[in-house]
Every structure is written in C-alpha cells, then in structure tokens.
Amino acid sequence: MAVKDAGQAASSQSRGARGRASRSAAAVADRPPEQAELVQLLTPEGERVKHPDYPLDITAAEVKGLYRDLVIVRRIDFEAIALQRQGELGIWASLLGQEAAQVGSGRALGPRDMAFPTYREHGVAWCRGLDPMKLLELFRGVSHGGWDPTEHNFHLYTIVIGSQTLHATGYAMGIQRDGAVGEDGEAVIVYFGDGATSQGDVNEAFIYASVNNAPVVFFCQNNQWAISEPLERQSRVPLYQRASGFGFPGVRVDGNDVFACLAVTRKAMQAAREGQGPTLIEAYTYRMGAHTTTDDPTRYRLSAELEAWKLKDPIERVKQYLIRTEQVEMSFFDEVDAEAAEVGGQVRAACQTMPDPLPESMFDDVYTSRTAQNAAERAEFDAYLDSFVGEEAAR
Amino acid sequence: MTTLTLSKALNEGLRKALENDPKVLIMGEDVGKLGGVFRVTDGLQKDFGEARVVDTPLAESGIVGTAIGLALRGYRPICEIQFDGFVFPAFDQIVCQLAKMRYRSLGKLSLPVVIRIPFGGGIGAVEHHSESPEALFAHTPGLRVVSCGDPADAFAMIQQSVNSDDPVIFFEPKRRYWDKAEVDVAEGLAAALPLDRARVLVPGSDVTVLTYGPMVRTCAEAAVAAAQDGRSLEVIDLRSLAPLDTATIVESVRKTGRCVVVHEAVVTGGLGAEIAARITQECFYQLEAPVLRVGAYTTPYPPSRLEEHYLPDLDRVLDAVDRTFGY
Numbered sequence: 001m002a003v004k005d006a007g008q009a010a011s012s013q014s015r016g017a018r019g020r021a022s023r024s025a026a027a028v029a030d031r032p033p034e035q036a037e038l039v040q041l042l043t044p045e046g047e048r049v050k051h052p053d054y055p056l057d058i059t060a061a062e063v064k065g066l067y068r069d070l071v072i073v074r075r076i077d078f079e080a081i082a083l084q085r086q087g088e089l090g091i092w093a094s095l096l097g098q099e100a101a102q103v104g105s106g107r108a109l110g111p112r113d114m115a116f117p118t119y120r121e122h123g124v125a126w127c128r129g130l131d132p133m134k135l136l137e138l139f140r141g142v143s144h145g146g147w148d149p150t151e152h153n154f155h156l157y158t159i160v161i162g163s164q165t166l167h168a169t170g171y172a173m174g175i176q177r178d179g180a181v182g183e184d185g186e187a188v189i190v191y192f193g194d195g196a197t198s199q200g201d202v203n204e205a206f207i208y209a210s211v212n213n214a215p216v217v218f219f220c221q222n223n224q225w226a227i228s229e230p231l232e233r234q235s236r237v238p239l240y241q242r243a244s245g246f247g248f249p250g251v252r253v254d255g256n257d258v259f260a261c262l263a264v265t266r267k268a269m270q271a272a273r274e275g276q277g278p279t280l281i282e283a284y285t286y287r288m289g290a291h292t293t294t295d296d297p298t299r300y301r302l303s304a305e306l307e308a309w310k311l312k313d314p315i316e317r318v319k320q321y322l323i324r325t326e327q328v329e330m331s332f333f334d335e336v337d338a339e340a341a342e343v344g345g346q347v348r349a350a351c352q353t354m355p356d357p358l359p360e361s362m363f364d365d366v367y368t369s370r371t372a373q374n375a376a377e378r379a380e381f382d383a384y385l386d387s388f389v390g391e392e393a394a395r
Numbered sequence: 396m397t398t399l400t401l402s403k404a405l406n407e408g409l410r411k412a413l414e415n416d417p418k419v420l421i422m423g424e425d426v427g428k429l430g431g432v433f434r435v436t437d438g439l440q441k442d443f444g445e446a447r448v449v450d451t452p453l454a455e456s457g458i459v460g461t462a463i464g465l466a467l468r469g470y471r472p473i474c475e476i477q478f479d480g481f482v483f484p485a486f487d488q489i490v491c492q493l494a495k496m497r498y499r500s501l502g503k504l505s506l507p508v509v510i511r512i513p514f515g516g517g518i519g520a521v522e523h524h525s526e527s528p529e530a531l532f533a534h535t536p537g538l539r540v541v542s543c544g545d546p547a548d549a550f551a552m553i554q555q556s557v558n559s560d561d562p563v564i565f566f567e568p569k570r571r572y573w574d575k576a577e578v579d580v581a582e583g584l585a586a587a588l589p590l591d592r593a594r595v596l597v598p599g600s601d602v603t604v605l606t607y608g609p610m611v612r613t614c615a616e617a618a619v620a621a622a623q624d625g626r627s628l629e630v631i632d633l634r635s636l637a638p639l640d641t642a643t644i645v646e647s648v649r650k651t652g653r654c655v656v657v658h659e660a661v662v663t664g665g666l667g668a669e670i671a672a673r674i675t676q677e678c679f680y681q682l683e684a685p686v687l688r689v690g691a692y693t694t695p696y697p698p699s700r701l702e703e704h705y706l707p708d709l710d711r712v713l714d715a716v717d718r719t720f721g722y
Contacts, residue, residue, distance in 0.1 A: 090519040195453035229427075258408035356700045
C-alpha cells in the first residue's frame with residue numbers, strides 16, 4: 001500500500017505541475033483576486049451557469065433539500081447569537097454568510113468520509129447529522145464538545161487555529177494504510193480559514209498530504225477576515241494558488257454558491273477517494289457577522305463592504321433559482337421557514353433548560369483509568385464541598 | 396495620579412516605551428486597528444504607525460521567530476500572544492532559541508524581546524483561553540518570567556520589561572484587565588521596585604501567603620477576611636516567577652512559620668512546588684506546618700460552567716490558611 005501510494009504521489013505532483021493549478025497561477029497573476037478563476041454555477045441573481053469542469057446534475061428535490069439546509073443552519077446561528085446576548089451562551093462564532101460553503105461541501109460527503117471542523121462549522125455539523133445542542137453545549141461552557149466523532153464522522157471542533165489540518169492528514173494516511181483508497185474508497189475533508197493558512201501546521205499539513213498523496217481535501221473558507229486582519233495580512237497571492245507550490249491542485253469556488261461548493265467538493269473528494277491525492281478548495285466568501293459575539297467589526301471594516309456582500313447572499317440566490325425555474329410552489333418557502341422556526345425554538349428551549357455538568361465530573365476522563373492522584377484530588381474536592389453543607393444549613 | 400484599568404495602564408506603559416525608544420516595536424495578531432482583543436494596544440498603531448505597531452500574519456511561531464530576528468538587528472520587539480493557549484506554536488522559538496541565544500553566544504548576543512501573554516481563567520471562555528502555562532516558561536533558564544497584579548505594577552513592569560536586555564515572558568492577569576487603581580503615569584521608573592523583586596503587599600505575622608497575577612486581589616481579600624477571624628496574613632505578590640525573589644520569601648516565612656502558595660495553575664509541577672521546596676530548605680527550623688499549595692486540580696481546564704469549582708478562590712485560600720494551623 002505504501003509503495004503504491006508513493007508512486008501515486010509522484011504522478012500527483014506531475015499532475016499538479018501540468019494541470020489547473022499552475023496554469024491558473026499564470027493566468028490570473030495581474031487580475032484582482034475576485035476576478036480570478038472562480039467556479040460559479042449559480043449567480044447571485046439565481047441564474048444557473050455551466051462550468052466545463054464541474055457539471056452538476058441536480059434534481060428539484062435535491063435543490064429543495066439544499067435550500068432547507070441553508071435556511072435551517074442560518075436559523076440555528078441566529079438563535080445562538082440571541083442566546084448569547086441573553087447570557088445563555090458564553091460566546092458564539094457565527095457562520096452568517098458562509099452557509100453555502102458549509103452546506104455545499106457538507107452535502108458532498110459520503111457517510112464514510114471523515115470531516116475535521118474548526119469552531120465555526122455549524123452548517124457542516126448539521127449536514128453530518130450532529131444534534132445542534134452539542135454545539136451549544138460547547139459555547140455555553142457545559143462541555144468541550146463531547147460528542148462522539150465516530151458517530152457522524154465529524155471530529156470535535158478545534159479552536160487552536162489550523163491544528164486540525166494535520167490531524168485530518170494523518171487520518172487520511174491511516175485510510176491509505178487500511179487499503180481504503182480506490183474504488184469505493186474513503187476520504188477526509190478538513191476545514192480552516194484564510195487566517196489559518198499562515199500557520200506552520202497548515203503548511204506542514206500541505207506537505208504531508210502532498211508527499212503521501214493522502215486522500216484529504218483542504219477546504220479553506222476564505223471569509224476575508226481573521227478577526228480584524230484582512231486577507232492582505234496573510235497572503236499576496238490568491239490562496240488556492242498556494243496548492244501548486246505544494247504539488248497538488250487548487251481551485252477557487254464561489255463560496256456563496258451552494259451548487260458550486262457541492263460540485264467542486266464532490267469532485268475533489270472523489271479524486272481523493274480514488275487515490276489522486278489532495279486538493280485545496282478556496283471557498284471565496286465573507287464573514288457577514290463579527291468574528292465571535294465578543295468582537296466589534298465596526299472598529300476595523302467598512303459597512304460598504306458588508307453591503308456589497310449582502311447582494312451575494314447564499315440563500316437568496318437559491319430561492320430566486322427555485323422561483324425562476326418554477327420548481328416549487330411559493331408555499332414551499334413558508335414551509336421551510338416554519339420548519340426552521342421550529343428547529344430554532346427547540347434549540348432555544350433546550351439551551352435554556354440545559355443543566356450544568358456535575359462539579360466532580362471535571363475529574364473524569366483525564367486518563368483511561370482513574371489514577372491514584374486523580375482519585376485523591378477528587379476525594380479532597382468532595383470533602384471540601386461537603387465542608388460547606390453544614391455551614392449553609394447553620395445560616 | 397490617574398485612575399486606570401490594568402489594561403489601560405499597560406497601554407500607557409507601552410506608549411511610554413514606544414515614545415522613549417524608536418527601536419521598540421509591537422507585533423501580534425489584531426494589535427493594530429483593533430487595538431488587541433483586550434484593547435491593550437488601543438490607539439498605538441494610529442499614533443506610531445504600521446511599521447512600529449504591526450498586525451502580523453496569524454502565526455505565533457512567526458511572531459516570536461521574526462521578533463528574534465528583529466532583536467538581532469537592534470530592535471526591541473514586544474510580542475502579543477492573543478491568548479495563553481495560543482503560545483504553544485511559538486514554544487519552540489521561545490524555549491530553544493529565545494531563551495538560549497545569550498548562552499550560546501557566550502554573552503555576545505542579547506535578545507531584548509518581551510512576550511505579553513494574557514493568562515488565567517475566570518472569564519467564562521471556551522477552551523485554550525483560560526490557561527496558566529507560566530511554570531513551563533519559569534522552568535526554562537534564560538527567560539525572565541513576570542506577572543503584574545495591579546495597574547500600577549502593570550504600568551511600571553511593562554516598561555521595565557522592555558528595558559530588560561534579557562527576554563521577558565510577561566503574564567497579564569486577563570480577568571483583572573478591568574480592575575481600576577491609581578497610577579502615576581508621570582512618574583519615571585527610578586522609584587519603581589526592580590522587576591525581579593517581590594512586593595510585600597499586606598504585612599502580617601501569622602501566615603505568609605505567596606501569590607501573583609490574578610490571585611493577588613483574591614489573596615488581599617483573604618487577608619481582610621482572615622483579619623476578622625483574628626488571623627494576620629502577610630500577602631506577598633511575587634511579581635517575578637523567574638528568577639524568584641527567594642530572599643523576600645524566606646524573610647517572611649522565617650517570621651510567620653507558615654506559608655500558603657496560591658496560583659491558578661495546576662498544582663502538580665507548578666510554581667508552588669518549586670517555592671515549597673526552597674522554603675523547606677531555607678526555613679526548615681522555623682516552619683510550624685508544611686507549605687500548602689492552593690491551585691487548580693490536576694485536570695485539563697474544564698468547561699467554563701465548572702471553572703468556579705476548578706479555580707482557587709477566597710474560600711479555598713482561607714481553607715488552606717486554616718489547615719496550616721492544624722499541624
């Protein structure tokens with residue numbers, strides 16, 4: 001397996017050198033980043049366009065499903081922001097504006113594929129079937145995640161920037177060793193942002209994935225801002241072009257176009273599953289909200305930029321497409337809104353009644369089995385808590 | 396005198412440092428237009444320009460590594476690591492390079508780099524935003540490790556750190572950023588306590604309480620509470636964790652015979668262990684009780700809904716004080 005992969009790695013590098021990545025690097029050098037080769041299948045006005053490399057056969061039912069996903073994940077996000085404002089959550093990292101990138105890529109995954117998220121992938125979590133309450137537990141401070149990553153093949157949120165790209169690459173190297181590359185193979189997708197591309201870990205992940213020809217797709221949501229720092233602080237070239245230097249293809253997709261994100265991710269995942277190695281996808285999008293609920297973007301960016309991106313809304317264009325192509329009754333939109341409101345209501349109610357963890361639970365799962373020191377500290381803690389019981393009663 | 400928050404006191408200290416020496420630079424993530432996530436560098440880029448207050452790429456190893464290069468070229472960089480849990484990508488640069496350059500060069504090279512790190516918990520944050528990693532740095536010879544406990548020290552100590560020709564890891568108690576106190580911003584550093592000295596914050600006679608950073612205020616409050624029970628605590632703000640001001644510690648413990656060390660960091664392998672060992676060695680015949688430690692339990696930092704149980708507080712300090720009388 002390893003020997004075979006080494007051969008594939010060599011061919012992959014030559015594929016990168018001859019292919020799309022290097023051609024596009026030359027072709028877009030003098031154009032402003034937004035004019036670069038952006039794969040788009042649905043315009044902001046809801047008009048379907050074709051791309052020679054990314055044909056997408058999609059049924060009306062599938063489009064309706066994507067629309068439903070987009071609306072519901074935005075609603076979950078909206079509820080979470082409100083819950084944070086009401087003091088029910090400690091903090092929340094909003095996905096507003098990035099719904100298409102997350103739903104499009106999330107729906108491109110097969111059940112056996114593995115996803116490694118950052119802390120903002122609420123839309124991907126939804127697509128993987130994770131209960132949104134697990135996300136709220138984390139942001140409420142009830143857990144550090146705590147879900148079983150093997151249940152939905154959705155790893156825990158990673159908060160330190162970029163670390164998970166190496167985990168995903170290693171996981172993909174495991175898939176290779178398991179012989180699970182090829183026909184009916186498995187692949188990995190890892191999410192990160194534009195800021196993360198500056199981290200050493202991310203660049204090391206690119207190298208490891210490349211030289212091992214690992215079945216991993218690097219899905220970079222370029223939302224233009226790393227808290228207050230614009231993309232220009234991280235890169236002087238469009239991010240997708242970085243891939244060619246590492247020896248694998250890179251592609252920029254309209255991150256607000258759920259069709260394009262679906263098609264591009266599907267193709268990259270299939271290539272990875274079949275043993276063609278990694279791809280870097282740069283989903284060109286925009287963080288419509290603050291970095292997190294503690295951030296104030298009015299300190300560092302202009303509202304005109306936000307207004308321009310509002311015209312590229314990822315949900316509205318799908319709605320316009322559905323109306324334009326007469327694939328739905330108008331009542332469909334009301335039904336989806338009602339369902340989203342119901343999910344939102346469930347999230348709100350469940351969050352407000354979520355119990356705190358038991359204090360002594362903080363001593364659990366430090367090691368596979370409880371150490372003597374851990375047991376002693378826990379007993380000391382219990383005794384300390386007990387020392388207040390009589391005192392409280394006496395008052 | 397002006398009333399300043401600890402955050403603003405640091406800001407004023409940094410402003411002085413930038414004014415006093417054109418070689419001083421500030422570099423970090425979001426330190427420019429945003430003014431840092433805790434606003435410690437607020438307004439400095441506007442006043443000193445983008446070449447001196449630098450928004451870096453999102454790469455901590457890069458922040459410290461390039462600061463080392465700038466220092467080799469004669470600059471005095473002040474790096475901001477946004478949160479305690481984000482320092483680890485830079486750990487190699489700090490431990491293997493920054494700490495050892497003077498030693499390797501037989502004293503020919505100095506690296507006057509300051510690394511500011513907001514540390515500690517108690518703010519209801521998610522993972523990696525509440526860590527207390529100071530022992531990892533205090534364990535590394537070649538680094539000066541300090542922590543300020545109040546606005547006046549913040550103002551003076553950040554300037555003293557910039558003036559130090561040794562690298563300084565400067566821990567800022569993030570949950571105390573908005574604590575206010577009087578600070579004399581016109582005062583120079585001549586009268587300030589040297590950076591490597593501990594301060595007797597509250598004089599007392601029964602028990603020595605040694606602490607630093609966010610627990611300074613907690614321990615001062617404990618002294619007030621203990622006084623109501625007729626117990627006199629001597630609270631010492633250590634300020635310098637490496638090197639430790641052993642003389643001040645020993646003088647106090649020889650007087651009181653009892654000692655409690657308080658920090659937010661995990662007790663196991665923490666500063667308290669080092670301090671307790673030194674006291675045992677230097678004050679063995681004066682001790683009435685073993686040195687007790689109050690700190691976090693030996694677990695990862697828990698979800699924030701549990702942090703009030705995890706972190707030391709007034710009650711746990713007083714509980715330890717009580718226990719020193721049980722021997």
